[in-house]
Amino acid sequence: MIDVKSLTRYYGKTTAVEDLSFSIEERQVVGLLGHNGAGKTTVMKMLSGFLEPTAGSVQIGGKDLNLHARELQRSLGYLPENLPIYPEMSIADYLDYAAHLKGLRGDSKRRAIRYSVDATELGDRFFDPIGQLSRGFKQRVGVAQAILGEPDLLILDEPANGLDPQQNEHMRDLVRELSTRATVILSTHIMQEVDALCERVLVLSNGSLALDSPLAALRESRELLLTSSDDAPNLVSLLTRLPQIADVATLDAAANKLTLTLSLHESAVMDTAAGNISRTVIDSGAKLYSLTPLRRNLEQIFREAVKEKGVSHGS
Numbered sequence: 001m002i003d004v005k006s007l008t009r010y011y012g013k014t015t016a017v018e019d020l021s022f023s024i025e026e027r028q029v030v031g032l033l034g035h036n037g038a039g040k041t042t043v044m045k046m047l048s049g050f051l052e053p054t055a056g057s058v059q060i061g062g063k064d065l066n067l068h069a070r071e072l073q074r075s076l077g078y079l080p081e082n083l084p085i086y087p088e089m090s091i092a093d094y095l096d097y098a099a100h101l102k103g104l105r106g107d108s109k110r111r112a113i114r115y116s117v118d119a120t121e122l123g124d125r126f127f128d129p130i131g132q133l134s135r136g137f138k139q140r141v142g143v144a145q146a147i148l149g150e151p152d153l154l155i156l157d158e159p160a161n162g163l164d165p166q167q168n169e170h171m172r173d174l175v176r177e178l179s180t181r182a183t184v185i186l187s188t189h190i191m192q193e194v195d196a197l198c199e200r201v202l203v204l205s206n207g208s209l210a211l212d213s214p215l216a217a218l219r220e221s222r223e224l225l226l227t228s229s230d231d232a233p234n235l236v237s238l239l240t241r242l243p244q245i246a247d248v249a250t251l252d253a254a255a256n257k258l259t260l261t262l263s264l265h266e267s268a269v270m271d272t273a274a275g276n277i278s279r280t281v282i283d284s285g286a287k288l289y290s291l292t293p294l295r296r297n298l299e300q301i302f303r304e305a306v307k308e309k310g311v312s313h314g315s
């Protein structure tokens with residue numbers, strides 16, 4: 001769907017994005033993460049054809065964005081970081097204008113506007129001037145224009161910006177629904193956003209790619225958390241002897257309950273390890289209370305990725 005090759009953008013002497021390459025398949029939801037100033041907005045502007053790269057290329061559906069900018073821009077939806085919203089215009093007039101720019105006319109324009117307004121729950125404010133709307137409602141107008149005509153590529157720069165928790169939940173539901181038909185790239189610095197929506201994350205650090213991974217793979221750890229009764233004094237040494245176990249650490253031992261963290265060898269298969277661990281606990285005479293894989297902390301993964309790039313940030 002999208003092929004980005006060696007994308008680079010300078011602003012004078014500032015390198016905003018450098019030698020960025022990645023591909024995104026159809027109907028993936030990809031989160032673009034990074035500290036303030038990492039280059040997210042610059043990437044999104046280039047992906048949506050609103051900013052020319054200094055070097056490199058973007059292909060969408062096999063077509064070069066530079067050569068087919070107008071055509072491709074009509075078939076994608078873009079929520080910019082700062083909306084060029086006209087305060088005197090009503091939502092109705094603004095969406096009509098935005099739909100016109102996308103090449104929509106007549107019935108298909110009316111249908112597209114109705115769908116966008118319903119999806120973003122803007123119906124009650126349809127004829128209100130945009131200048132009178134709250135930040136969250138303005139953001140919804142931005143989303144409404146982005147999804148006009150049901151584009152198969154959505155580029156959303158900080159979609160949660162200015163939304164209250166309820167609006168945010170609604171936005172997440174909407175993105176999930178849209179992602180059944182569209183590829184979605186969204187930038188954010190909110191980890192819960194990534195966790196709730198994205199299948200894959202791209203982490204930018206100082207304009208270059210610090211990490212590109214499926215979220216599930218990032219989350220997957222080689223550790224299990226075991227809780228059992230503490231009536232088998234040799235349990236830790238029995239577990240340590242299992243071929244899949246690299247290390248056993250006692251997290252807590254109180255009130256007849258033992259909590260252990262079990263680290264697995266790189267080559268160990270999680271299911272086999274879990275089976276062997278439960279059998280060992282039961283054979284030892286202890287009671288097995290729970291055995292769960294530990295999920296890695298996304299904030300920590302993000303910090304590590306950025307640190308590995310050798311960047312230190314205060315934000």
Ligand SMILES: Nc1ncnc2c1ncn2[C@@H]1O[C@H](COP(=O)(O)OP(=O)(O)OP(=O)(O)O)[C@@H](O)[C@H]1O
Pocket residue numbers: 011014015016034035036037038039040041042043081
């Ligand atoms: N129009 C511009 N002129 C000069 N420098 C710019 C311009 N736009 C962005 N930059 C610089 O390019 C770098 C990347 O900025 P960009 O806005 O893409 O980052 P970002 O990750 O979106 O940040 P934020 O999370 O704060 O929005 C920064 O160093 C920024 O100061």
